[in-house]
Amino acid sequence: MVQALVEDPGLDIGLRVALLNALAETGLPSITPWLMGFLRESRWRHLLARVWEQIRTLPPFLMQWIDRLTGLSTVAQEDFSRMLLQRQAIAALGLLRDRRAIPLLVRILKNPQVHPSLRALVPDALTAIGETKVVPELLTLLRDRGTDSMIRERIALALGTIKATSATQALLELLRDPMEDPFIQARVALAIGLMRDPSVALELVPLLRQENLPVTARRAIADALGTLRNREVARSLIQLLPEERIPASVRQSIADAIGALGASELGDELLWLLRDERIDPHVRGAIALTLTTLRHRPAASEIISLLSDIRIDPSIRQSLAESLGSLWDPSLIAPLTRLAHEVTLEPAVRQAIVRTLGEHGGPEAFSA
Template identity: 25%
Template sequence: MVTEQEVEAVGKMLVDPGQPLQARFRALFTLRGLGGPGAITWISRAFGDDSALLKHELAYCLGQMQDSRAIPVLVDVLRDTCQEPMVRHEAGEALGAIGNPEVLEILKQYSTDPVVEVAETCQLAVRRLEWLQQHSGEPVAQGPYLSVDPAPPAQERDVGQLREMLLDEAQPLFDRYRAMFALRDIGGEEAALALAEGLLCGSALFRHEIGYVLGQLQHEAAVPHLMAALARPAESPMVRHECAEALGAIARPACLAALRAYAADPERVVRESCEVALDMYEYETGPAFQYADGLEQLRAPPS
């Protein structure tokens, strides 16, 4: 049983800018796992932080929790043009992930936002909510990943066909995302390489999602492509950040070298992502039972 005092202690770790970023991330993912109004309140408080990376992850976690009590803060973040585009985009995606149709009108409103990543995200979230309404009452097939995705996987199972859909920039973004998540669920080298080709497509939002999905897939074949995207200084920071985190999740020696190489990148969100990814690498290659270890850290006897 988790006490209110323990939730508060983890929450204080999250909102404390004096704590190492990787410790704050672990606290965040601990709160995500715990859920409930207390966790939502603590996560919401951290949107005043100056780290775009942290705020992006706050929004992501609130969406994954699928608790409608998080809707008001996410709407506030989406509306706040002082927030970084990658934070506003993640708030829009989170509103779609929660799945409550009450946010359809606000998402439609921001589907024409002047920031293209925000507009595209809200368009996808609208399509997801409409898809959910059209398929309400139908059993939802649970794939191998526990994430709430911005689009359901396509039913097509042929990797070649899915690759064509994924890379066809004339197709609706929602359909290309459906191909993306189907390829992820199929897995294997051929699917990983097809996904990696998407790192050269036109939309920065699309490329960033490819980076995220390759991190979930954790296939070594994607490493050279992720390293190349991370190394491109002209690439969007939100894409480079996802590629760094994917390398941390894949956790091969070549990944470690790349993350160390960009840990001092001039772009803050990239170097912070490398810092968090190096912590993820340590978790993936170490004996720890779980990454979200905020409670374990609290309950550990003093050394």
């Protein structure tokens, strides 16, 4: 009964989609063949759709005359509704985790005649099913620059989510390619991080220095290094922080990665870098945040001195003020109170200081 309602073109498409979702949430594998039926398109429907697209380029009076004779606009409208249902059907097949759907999903993914928005949903469905045998086919599409970028991004993330470590070397090749789309490289770096294979970290560090790689890709690589949790690379990363040839935004991400690695043994070296005014102010701000992440208490006074440094973005200084709680000591009350009264201080930074004083200083902070 419900299936018949979903297929009824006379019903509102929103209701039909909601009913399809409700069926999928039942988790009944018996509906898999029915869902797969939504994804099997006849050549006749594709031909009609292409014909209508050509007719729409004609003068309006001629288009309307042809439509009255053929009713093709109604077919086109139902095709749009059907595509919405197909999107939900792909997601539902992933939700059901029914391996019978895998061959059909792979055919859809590889078919350039299928709308990209539908194909881009397939990697997520395959991930939900947990299929790893399709990794070679996914890699083939990922390497093909003729594949829609949205699809390639979803494939990269799918490979990371299913922890397809057999694809690691292929992903590294994409990262090393200076001609590759930087947004694809960013997704590839994220995928490598999702695989949680610490041994890959040693191969990623040299890429941070690779000047022909886009900044977007290098920042994503730094983020992946933080995710991989291989503390062996922490000392190599700290050596990159003062390198002016590396863009400041990349070095900020490197500092964040050191914090994510929990490399507290590098606290004194980071503090030394924080004091070096030759280093870009924004990088110093990121180093300061890393020191609070690592709870390196000797850095507190240096961090307070940065709160009024107008060369550093106010949002970074606001975060620094809020993070001082992790280094809290009653001796911080007096200098923070003085800062809070500075008229030139940005309101957001001042408010962050007041919040920190309120949360950690107690009554003494407001009587100072």
